[in-house]
Amino acid sequence: MRRPLLAASFGGSFTGHIWHRDQPILGSRRDRYMLEWLRARADVLLYGAGTVRVDRRRIRFTFPDLRSHYAERGGGSVPPLAVVATRADFDWEDPFWTTPTDKTLFLLGEARTEGIPGHVQVITDVPDLPGVLDRLGALGHSRVLYEGGGRLYASLCRLDLVDELFYTVTPWLMGSDAAPVTARPLPPQRYTLVSATTADQEVFLRYRTPSGRVWTTCAVPG
Ligand SMILES: NC(=O)c1ccc[n+]([C@@H]2O[C@H](COP(=O)([O-])OP(=O)(O)OC[C@H]3O[C@@H](n4cnc5c(N)ncnc54)[C@H](OP(=O)(O)O)[C@@H]3O)[C@@H](O)[C@H]2O)c1
Structure with missing residues (x-):
């Protein structure tokens, strides 16, 4: 079985710093549309535990056309959610965990599983990140959208x-060591620019990684 396709989506400063918990999300309505456009094409949304612990947002569609697009593909209100962690220390009352869709928690290592509510599917027999993707593929997901954050992105x-990487460059100067796009040192990788569109002082970049496959054949909305 082929491993599912994985695209990552981030937004942030032209300096490469992405939003983090101490900063408001400064992207435009168009940036929001882009994220939801990607969601509407995804089979599952993937998150690092760090992002889920701090962002605490319900995952939803706010644009009716994108909600309809996803529903017409046979989906529910939003794609299923998957989280990668080594510790199950989440606030299960967070809007994220009460989002009305299937939720899967991949616990890598020897994590304790007490206290995890029954509506969260827990997977403990996957050893590593390639195994996470393989299991998502086995669950029937062929297109994964990774929504952050930087530490897990670096490992991926x-x-x-x-x-593929979809990155929205916004006109805001920001700086924080808490949330660069890749929060860990990486050997340089040369990505290929697939498209660059501009609107509202923002640049919407779509890059393919050196070994990347085409995540969607659709061009990003102009
Ligand atoms: N601008 C944007 O587009 C955007 C998007 C998303 C997030 N963010 C920001 O990014 C910040 C959170 O990102 P983050 O980098 O701190 O955390 P993260 O990448 O979301 O999650 C890191 C966590 O993933 C788990 N993990 C399991 N296996 C891993 C592996 N092999 N490599 C790395 N992590 C692994 C670990 O969980 P355990 O702790 O359980 O071990 C680790 O602490 C927040 O401030 C958030 O607001 C911004």
């Missing part, structure tokens, strides 16, 4: 698991 890159 190091293992050559990312196909």
Whole structure:
């Protein structure tokens, strides 16, 4: 079985710093549309535990056309959610965990599983990140959208698991060591620019990684 396709989506400063918990999300309505456009084409949304612990947002569609697009593909209100962690220390009352869709927690290592609510499917027999993607594929997901954050992204890159990157460059100067796009040192990788569109002072970049496959044949909305 082929490993599912994986695209990552980030937004942030032209300096390469992405939003983090101490900063408001400064992307435009168009940036929001882009994220939801990607969601509407995904089979599952993947997150690092760090992002889920701090962002605490319900995952939803706010644009009716994209909600309809996803529903017409046979989906529910939003794609299923998957989280990668080594510790199950989440606030299960967070809007993220009460999002009305299937939720899967991949616990890598010897994590304790007490206290995890029954509506969260827990997977403990997957040893590593390639195994996470293989299991998502076995669950029937062929297109994974990774929504952050930077630490897990760096690990995914190091293992050559990312196909495409969608990055919104916004006109805001920001700086924080807490959330660069890749929060860990990486050997340089030359990505290929697939498209660059501009609107509202923002640049919407789509890159393919050195070994990347085409995540979607659709061009990003102009
Ligand atoms: N601008 C944007 O587009 C955007 C998007 C998403 C997030 N963010 C920001 O990014 C920040 C969170 O990102 P983050 O980098 O701190 O955390 P993260 O990448 O979301 O999650 C890292 C966690 O993933 C788990 N993990 C399991 N296996 C791993 C592996 N092989 N490599 C790395 N992590 C692994 C670990 O969980 P355990 O702790 O359980 O061990 C680790 O602490 C927040 O401030 C958030 O607001 C911004």
